[in-house]
Amino acid sequence: MDILFTGLLLGGTYALIAMGLNLQYGMARIMNLANGEFLVAGGFGAFWFFTAGQVSPLLTIFIVAPVAFAINWLIYVVFLRPLVKRAKSRGQLEVDAILTTFGLAFFLVGLTLAFFGGDYFSYSYLARPVTFIGETYALNRVVAFFAAVVICGGLWLWLTRTRAGMSIRAIAVAPDSARLVGIDVPRLSALAFALGGAVTAVGGALISTFLTLDASTGVLFTLKALIIVIMGGVGDVRGTVIAALMLGILETFVATLIDPGLTLAAAYLLFVAILLFRPQGLFGRRQA
Amino acid sequence: MRADAPVLSLRGATKRFGGLVAVNEIDFDVAEHEVMGLIGPNGSGKSTTLNLISGALKPTSGTISLRGTPIGHLSAQEIARRGISRTFQLVRLLPSMTVLDNVRAGAVFGHRRRWGAEADAHAMKMLELVGLARRAHAHVGQLTYIDTKRVELARTLASDPKVLLLDEWLAGLNPTELTEGIALIRRLREEGRTIILVEHVMDAIRSLCDRCVVMSSGTKIAEGTPTEVLSDPEVIRAYLGDDDA
Amino acid sequence: MMTTTEYRNLAIGAALFILAACLPFVGGAYLLTIGVTIAMYTVLATSWALFSGPTHYISLATAAFFGLGTYTTGLGFEHLDYWLLVPLAAILGAALAAIVGVATLRLSGVYFVIFTLGLAELIRQLVTWGQNVSGQKGLYVLTDLTEVHIYWQLLVLAALVYLTGWLIGRSRLGFALRIIGDDEEVARHSGINTARAKVLLFMVSGAAAAATGAILAPRYIYIEPALAFTPMLSFQVVIMALLGGTGRLWGPVVGVIPFTFLWEAISASFPNQTTLLLGLCFLAIVFILPKGFVGLLTTIRTRMNAREAFS
Numbered sequence: 128m129d130i131l132f133t134g135l136l137l138g139g140t141y142a143l144i145a146m147g148l149n150l151q152y153g154m155a156r157i158m159n160l161a162n163g164e165f166l167v168a169g170g171f172g173a174f175w176f177f178t179a180g181q182v183s184p185l186l187t188i189f190i191v192a193p194v195a196f197a198i199n200w201l202i203y204v205v206f207l208r209p210l211v212k213r214a215k216s217r218g219q220l221e222v223d224a225i226l227t228t229f230g231l232a233f234f235l236v237g238l239t240l241a242f243f244g245g246d247y248f249s250y251s252y253l254a255r256p257v258t259f260i261g262e263t264y265a266l267n268r269v270v271a272f273f274a275a276v277v278i279c280g281g282l283w284l285w286l287t288r289t290r291a292g293m294s295i296r297a298i299a300v301a302p303d304s305a306r307l308v309g310i311d312v313p314r315l316s317a318l319a320f321a322l323g324g325a326v327t328a329v330g331g332a333l334i335s336t337f338l339t340l341d342a343s344t345g346v347l348f349t350l351k352a353l354i355i356v357i358m359g360g361v362g363d364v365r366g367t368v369i370a371a372l373m374l375g376i377l378e379t380f381v382a383t384l385i386d387p388g389l390t391l392a393a394a395y396l397l398f399v400a401i402l403l404f405r406p407q408g409l410f411g412r413r414q415a
Numbered sequence: 416m417r418a419d420a421p422v423l424s425l426r427g428a429t430k431r432f433g434g435l436v437a438v439n440e441i442d443f444d445v446a447e448h449e450v451m452g453l454i455g456p457n458g459s460g461k462s463t464t465l466n467l468i469s470g471a472l473k474p475t476s477g478t479i480s481l482r483g484t485p486i487g488h489l490s491a492q493e494i495a496r497r498g499i500s501r502t503f504q505l506v507r508l509l510p511s512m513t514v515l516d517n518v519r520a521g522a523v524f525g526h527r528r529r530w531g532a533e534a535d536a537h538a539m540k541m542l543e544l545v546g547l548a549r550r551a552h553a554h555v556g557q558l559t560y561i562d563t564k565r566v567e568l569a570r571t572l573a574s575d576p577k578v579l580l581l582d583e584w585l586a587g588l589n590p591t592e593l594t595e596g597i598a599l600i601r602r603l604r605e606e607g608r609t610i611i612l613v614e615h616v617m618d619a620i621r622s623l624c625d626r627c628v629v630m631s632s633g634t635k636i637a638e639g640t641p642t643e644v645l646s647d648p649e650v651i652r653a654y655l656g657d658d659d660a
Numbered sequence: 661m662m663t664t665t666e667y668r669n670l671a672i673g674a675a676l677f678i679l680a681a682c683l684p685f686v687g688g689a690y691l692l693t694i695g696v697t698i699a700m701y702t703v704l705a706t707s708w709a710l711f712s713g714p715t716h717y718i719s720l721a722t723a724a725f726f727g728l729g730t731y732t733t734g735l736g737f738e739h740l741d742y743w744l745l746v747p748l749a750a751i752l753g754a755a756l757a758a759i760v761g762v763a764t765l766r767l768s769g770v771y772f773v774i775f776t777l778g779l780a781e782l783i784r785q786l787v788t789w790g791q792n793v794s795g796q797k798g799l800y801v802l803t804d805l806t807e808v809h810i811y812w813q814l815l816v817l818a819a820l821v822y823l824t825g826w827l828i829g830r831s832r833l834g835f836a837l838r839i840i841g842d843d844e845e846v847a848r849h850s851g852i853n854t855a856r857a858k859v860l861l862f863m864v865s866g867a868a869a870a871a872t873g874a875i876l877a878p879r880y881i882y883i884e885p886a887l888a889f890t891p892m893l894s895f896q897v898v899i900m901a902l903l904g905g906t907g908r909l910w911g912p913v914v915g916v917i918p919f920t921f922l923w924e925a926i927s928a929s930f931p932n933q934t935t936l937l938l939g940l941c942f943l944a945i946v947f948i949l950p951k952g953f954v955g956l957l958t959t960i961r962t963r964m965n966a967r968e969a970f971s
Contacts, residue, residue: 237937389785
């Protein structure tokens with residue numbers, strides 16, 4: 128029971144991070160391998176505001192989100208849009224995007240190392256126990272989970288109920304037809320990309336309340352987010368949430384019962400199983 | 416002609432995409448040396464049928480057999496090796512290669528596999544057949560539209576297919592090119608090749624096909640000689656809509 | 661079948677190898693160290709490009725294969741004859757590549773990148789865990805092999821990789837790969853078993869990387885997971901190969917040599933900024949040299965030819 132709830136709490140935050148990547152890959156069609164770096168940057172923002180001015184991470188996200196949005200929008204316009212324009216095929220764009228975002232990831236890690244060094248950063252926020260059905264949980268995990276739920280819910284409503292959200296989903300399903308019905312694909316792709324970056328950064332700010340981050344952990348989170356996105360199905364919001372919760376539970380399970388050093392190995396094996404048996408994602412329709 | 420076992424036969428071939436039935440219980444046979452036209456309005460499932468035969472898609476149910484052997488479950492490459500070769504609705508060439516290398520691809524890996532000088536000679540022969548031998552060493556990027564279509568045709572021919580699938584091979588040609596294109600397919604017909612043509616150009620259907628299968632909304636609605644099916648009231652209704660019937 | 665140009669290229673290649681083999685007699689210790697690094701990356705980048713060049717799949721598994729090779733030597737050198745270890749590592753590398761290839765090469769390129777990126781990390785975690793359980797930390801590889809021996813072994817391996825690449829280029833497999841690289845759907849419909857072709861090539865590059873790791877293990881003396889499976893290796897190999905260009909067999913080495921010197925200089929003067937500069941290298945390749953030095957040369961040559969044609 129304890130493992131299940133701790134896993135669910137972790138999975139909730141994962142869902143938020145993976146949702147960010149899914150917006151970028153599923154909707155904007157860019158596999159952003161620098162995604163984890165924005166998570167770390169968001170976490171770093173929360174850390175900095177908390178240690179410098181005792182600002183609650185829950186308030187910091189209102190600063191982190193717009194800043195990350197702006198930076199990601201710029202990245203899309205400056206680096207990625209030229210690639211989208213010059214790409215002759217989907218495959219070529221994929222390769223270029225992978226190389227570019229890897230380059231950006233290294234660049235960002237390098238910047239962080241240069242300015243702040245390779246130290247771990249952690250702080251103590253709401254590190255109080257709360258009791259629920261006879262077991263105790265850290266309050267910061269619970270708070271992060273509920274914040275993630277609220278944001279995921281908001282995103283889902285935005286994607287399903289608003290015109291912009293629905294247009295973005297249309298791009299995910301059929302980019303060519305979307306253009307035909309008058310959707311401004313380039314503008315909305317940039318929007319989806321920027322929004323995805325903002326969501327991931329917010330996830331980073333939340334996760335930093337209970338996990339220790341450092342400059343080099345970004346890539347691990349990118350990997351986890353990718354596993355979740357592929358497991359849940361590219362462009363599928365509901366699948367992402369369920370896959371994230373599953374991964375959270377699996378990791379907690381492995382960390383508690385076997386060895387904390389094997390969490391990524393477990394996630395990876397899950398990924399292999401998905402690739403072998405359901406490459407279209409847990410809930411995706413088999414593409415003909 | 417009926418006495419021969421058919422080269423290709425479809426029985427109850429069906430393809431569903433989720434709730435949409437794109438091809439619904441299609442039956443037909445193609446005999447040796449026959450040119451069969453597969454016609455019908457846009458979205459009637461002709462190209463999907465062709466994709467089922469060539470292995471680009473797997474049928475949801477029903478059987479497709481080549482000389483009596485079921486091939487519906489096989490992958491595209493296995494079907495190609497067994498002797499079904501196709502062109503694509505939008506021409507697909509190998510952009511980094513010369514005309515000759517494009518055709519060699521068919522000669523080397525297709526139904527009958529050749530290598531080295533034999534493959535080169537065979538590819539050249541195919542280029543002569545489609546009338547493109549003098550451009551053998553040109554880069555495919557330098558070709559005119561009809562010439563790209565010729566290259567693709569030569570590539571499919573180079574594998575010595577038992578059945579040739581042409582997916583709207585005449586589409587998009589200007590009137591002069593169309594005459595040349597029809598003449599080219601007539602030459603293939605005279606060589607005794609077995610061909611399925613998915614086509615919209617009615618002149619071509621009338622002058623080239625021995626028999627036609629007409630599809631509408633995924634179902635076969637008529638079968639017979641071009642003259643028969645094109646005067647069939649149901650076919651006319653399918654093409655023109657109920658209002659005009 | 662062989663043309664005069666092919667004989668000439670073969671002769672030039674052989675001459676260059678003999679020249680390279682003489683390096684230990686003329687250069688000092690520093691040059692030899694650089695020589696080992698260049699030989700190592702030549703093998704890794706060339707074998708990487710054999711697979712990734714035509715298929716456009718970006719493999720980040722080099723570190724996984726390399727680490728597998730180092731551990732083969734590390735665990736086996738006390739029990740087996742040293743000369744058996746390198747072929748054994750190559751076989752293990754090919755086997756691992758076959759498993760990874762069968763699982764992922766049917767899927768889109770993005771999945772493959774993620775899979776290979778995670779692979780080194782997965783093996784590293786498993787090895788670390790295994791060592792924690794058994795209470796052993798790292799492995800000592802103590803042999804009487806010197807830097808010169810390692811250098812010559814790497815050169816032989818490089819020659820083998822080039823020979824394999826050259827033979828593949830002349831074979832049906834090579835032609836199949838060129839077709840796959842151009843249009844996979846056409847390849848399938850022409851009767852090419854695309855999955856098999858890709859897996860075979862991936863096995864070649866996996867075997868070469870594992871053999872490289874096995875050869876280099878004695879140089880490290882002490883090996884531990886973080887060293888053997890460093891992801892940085894995979895990224896550097898990708899950069900060098902793309903910098904040189906993957907369109908030709910000799911492309912990657914054109915990237916390896918300048919990059920090795922550049923990297924030596926960078927590591928010496930800006931040891932803390934290596935990650936940042938590596939990132940810039942990636943961006944430079946995509947935006948300035950998308951086809952590498954090979955592509956640049958081809959463009960210059962076509963322009964010159966065009967100018968001659970018009971004058």
